[in-house]
Amino acid sequence: MRVAVTVQHPGHVHFFKHAIDELEARGHEVHVFAREKEMAVRLLELYGIEHEVLAGESHGLASLAAVQATYELRLLRRARELNPDVIAAIGGVAAAHVAPLVGARSVVFYDTEHATIIKNLAYPFAHTVCTPSCYVGDIGPKQVRYPGYHELAYLHPDRFTPDPTVRSDLGLDEGDSFVVTRFNDWGSSHDMGQSGFDDVGEVVDRLSETGAKVFVTAEMELSNDIEGHRLDLSPERMHDLLYYADCYVGEGATTAAECAMLGTPAVYVNSLSLGYVSELADEYGLVYSCNGPDRHRNALSHAVDILEGRGGGADAWRARRDRLLSERVDVTDVIVDQVESAGGGSDSRQKLTA
Incomplete structure (x- = not known):
């Protein structure tokens, strides 16, 4: 056909x-x-x-x-x-x-x-x-x-195998801690009237204070101090990077869900919740979904806990991911x-x- x-x-x-x-x-x-x-x-x-x-x-x-x-x-x-x-x-x-x-x-x-x-x-x-x-x-x-x-x-896992060379491509050593962030421009039809973080600069600064390297992905122009964190990576390598990241923090639901499929801790920030993100959060514990009026503060708290070793180890997150894979197609x-x-x-x- x-x-x-x-x-x-x-x-x-x-x-x-x-x-x-x-x-x-x-x-x-x-x-x-x-x-x-x-x-x-x-x-x-x-x-x-x-x-x-x-x-x-x-x-x-x-x-x-x-x-x-x-x-x-x-x-x-x-x-x-x-x-x-x-x-x-x-x-x-x-x-x-x-x-x-x-x-x-x-x-x-x-x-x-x-x-x-x-x-x-x-x-x-x-x-x-x-x-x-x-x-x-x-x-x-x-x-x-x-x-x-x-x-x-x-x-x-039948479709994707992470490539560890993504670390060296970005100048990272194996033991380096890093976090991937995503900020929306809120211009899509399904984003009308919604919002995420209160202050993008504070997010980057607070995450950097943990000692982690902060990579920023964004749909819009950024201020000069944040622009220096913008991720420079060929787009087909993004999922390799997410697999090895210590944490994802962002306003993009798709990226949060991608991290859940990879067993990478994810903190999702948006004034609206989504059915699939809620299930990943409530049923599998693979996403922190921050949607209320205190979402900015709550998201930073979760992210800092993860980066400073208080959010459960990598083995725990991978075990949750394995349970998800056993129940999904x-x-x-x-x-x-x-x-x-x-x-x-x-x-x-x-x-x-x-």
């Missing part, structure tokens, strides 16, 4: 990369369509995934609407030429809109309950919406729940199964249980 995959964020590349390989290995024809967003196109190039870029970056919500419209129109034009059986995506606004117009089935994967705009634009038109079993909300008969997390599509298998089921015309909406 012919499958179209749409990519509008770097995380989408990670999510689909192994599924693309498996679908092609099974004889299916896969076409990848991308929009410029942070390092998404760069990652496709680094992984050697053939793709077409249909639209560029957006700058704020006003330009996002124009870029999205351009992306959808160009995807529709290419889909009419290719005649795909299935269009797969994360979020899936463009996929859900285009698929019915070309006689294809859309398979949408999503895990963010508070992304109201995306849900309202995609879910009513999608044929299948696949969510983690911890997703808060009932989408109806088109929903497929599976026992896993997006990040297990690429960080399951390789999500690439879910992607491939759902795409093939949709393309085969069978009912792909059977709910999976943990």
